[in-house]
Amino acid sequence: MRIIKKIFSNSRSNEDGIFFDEVSKILGFKPLNMIHYRKAFTHRSMNKSDDEGNPMNYERLEFLGDAMLGSVIAAHLFNKVPTGDEGYLTKMRSKIVSREHLNELGKDLNLIRHVESKVSTQHFGENIHGNLFEALIGAIYLDRGFTYCEKFIHKKVIVPYVDIAKLEGKVISYKSLLIEWCQKEKHTFQYDVFEDNGNEGIKYFGVKLKIDNKIIAKARATSKKKAEEKASQRAYFAFQEKINKK
Amino acid sequence: MRIIKKIFSNSRSNEDGIFFDEVSKILGFKPLNMIHYRKAFTHRSMNKSDDEGNPMNYERLEFLGDAMLGSVIAAHLFNKVPTGDEGYLTKMRSKIVSREHLNELGKDLNLIRHVESKVSTQHFGENIHGNLFEALIGAIYLDRGFTYCEKFIHKKVIVPYVDIAKLEGKVISYKSLLIEWCQKEKHTFQYDVFEDNGNEGIKYFGVKLKIDNKIIAKARATSKKKAEEKASQRAYFAFQEKINKK
CATH class of the missing domain: 3.30.160.20 (Double Stranded RNA Binding Domain)
Structure with missing residues (x-):
């Protein structure tokens, strides 16, 4: 019995270790509290609850991540385009955080690979990629605060994707x-x-x-x-x- | 000539001193870079420009402040109502950051008193109060970062106004x-x-x-x-x- 327990606890901690390494690789820094990232990759079909009996899945984290993404992109555009008025800034931000773009970001990080779900991931629509991306940002906020959200969004969204000339339509291709x-x-x-x-x-x-x-x-x-x-x-x-x- | 200069520079620094004191009183902490607050209280009718020739008025700051307010309220609701799903959180947030509510907040702080404008403030509509409130939050972000925005919003919005029972319609009056x-x-x-x-x-x-x-x-x-x-x-x-x- 003891041996079985040991095997189980080992396999469990190995699995945790792999998840920790994979999340660290995606984030580019060490996460502190894995519970937030577990949640960010748990689909509602798992029917999980936390210690207080509240549903444990990524849906609420999407809301939080969406808000953080919005304000980080707002601050970036504000500083980057000092000539842009309110209307311009609003328009540019919605282009950057469009559903299509978020799906692309989630897909590029292949976040779906880590999802725990009772439904096959093949049955999810395109939006799962963007939803996971938002949820991940929400988890980063809870784990490490706004500054780490900023760093992550800078590295994964702004540097590789935010090209003002292209967004303005000055460069189509x-x-x-x-x-x-x-x-x-x-x-x-x-x-x-x-x-x-x-x-x-x-x-x-x-x-x-x-x-x-x-x-x-x-x-x-x-x-x-x-x-x-x-x-x-x-x-x-x-x-x-x-x-x-x- | 020297005396005149002295009088002028004195009256100037007095005026700056009064503005600094008044802004400190509104904020509840000492601002570091007054330029952001000057901007937050400058109406476009002043036709002012900064050193780089960009328009200096509060309109762009509204965009920034609106984004910061949105994410601070999102984080508050996320933590405060662990049972609320995405739809609930979104609905509650829009109630808190409604135009009407922002106007009330700006009015309560009497922000309009500090506006520099060539148009009489009596000609502004109701929305000026909310716009100034958003711009002030934008200025706080630029001056002191996200954490100070959070503190300010907590003190001026969340503690006095965010009453979940009332927002949920459980308490009407x-x-x-x-x-x-x-x-x-x-x-x-x-x-x-x-x-x-x-x-x-x-x-x-x-x-x-x-x-x-x-x-x-x-x-x-x-x-x-x-x-x-x-x-x-x-x-x-x-x-x-x-x-x-x-």
């Missing part, structure tokens, strides 16, 4: 911008796309962008189009930096 | 609740209302609530009805505390 530039300046270009799934259960695509047969940028995303766009944007910014340094 | 109780328990009651304007330019009413000829609660507000309701609520909570202690 970095791919067309880059192709246009190559044609004008007489450079050859080539997008090498390949499946790059790893063992994460979601289909990913990798792309290598070559200009004059030299790899200029790489990217990985959940569709070919997104991966190409990401690589083009990276190449575009790399070129811009070069031009600015000259 | 503390005055009727109190009167009902007095009649049932055979106590006499009396509301003594008087004008209590001070020198703040807005009409205020004070009320003393007597039960069995003893003053039980006092309150002050911008209408008779509000002052009576506030005093009734205070009396109600005082009685509840007494009953709980027994």
Whole structure:
């Protein structure tokens, strides 16, 4: 009996350890109280309750995370675009925190992989990705406070996705911008796309962008189009930096 | 010439000193960078610009303050009502941050008194009060960060105004609740209302609530009805505390 107990408690703590490592990897810092993250990845179908008998799933955390995301993005836009008036700031924020965009963010982090659910995750709609992303931000707020929410959102949302020129509609596609530039300046270009799934259960695509047969940028995303766009944007910014340094 | 300069610089620093004192009084703590509060009280009709040529008025700060208010109230409700689901939390928050409520908060702090404007403040609509309140929160965020926003909102919004039972519609009026109780328990009651304007330019009413000829609660507000309701609520909570202690 003792041995069985030991095996059970070991397997339990191993599982906790794996969850802790995976959450740390997603967050980029060490979580303090895992209960919030357990909740952030628990679907209502599990019918779990906490010690006080309140439902333990991520739905309430979505509300909290949505609010924190809204205020961090508001502060970023306020500082970044000092010429933008209230209407502009409001419009830009709704573009950044759109349902579609949140789903993309959740999908990119492959949050669904960690969900505990009695319903197969295949039956969830697209919105599960964004909901999990919001819930995760809510959990970060409860665990580490506003400053850590800010850091996380900066790293995972603002740096990789918040491109003011694109949001303003000044740049529709970095791919067309880059192709246009190559044609004008007489450079050859080539997008090498390949499946790059790893063992994460979601289909990913990798792309290598070559200009004059030299790899200029790489990217990985959940569709070919997104991966190409990401690589083009990276190449575009790399070129811009070069031009600015000259 | 030197004397004139001295007089000018003195009168200037006196004015700054008065503004600093008044803002400190409103905030309940010492502000660090007054530029944000100057902006929070500058109407667009002043046509002011900052050093970079960007318009200097409170409109952008409203956007920032609104976001901070939203997330502080979200966190409060999340913790305060652990049984409330997403829909409930969203509904309660919109009641708390309703335009009407924000106007009331701004009016209670008499923020309009500090506005710099070329248009007479009498021409502003009701919403100016709420807009100034939001802008002030935005200024606090820029000056002292999220934690000070939280403290300020806690003191000025949550403690005096966020009454879950009332927001849920379980209590419509503390005055009727109190009167009902007095009649049932055979106590006499009396509301003594008087004008209590001070020198703040807005009409205020004070009320003393007597039960069995003893003053039980006092309150002050911008209408008779509000002052009576506030005093009734205070009396109600005082009685509840007494009953709980027994």
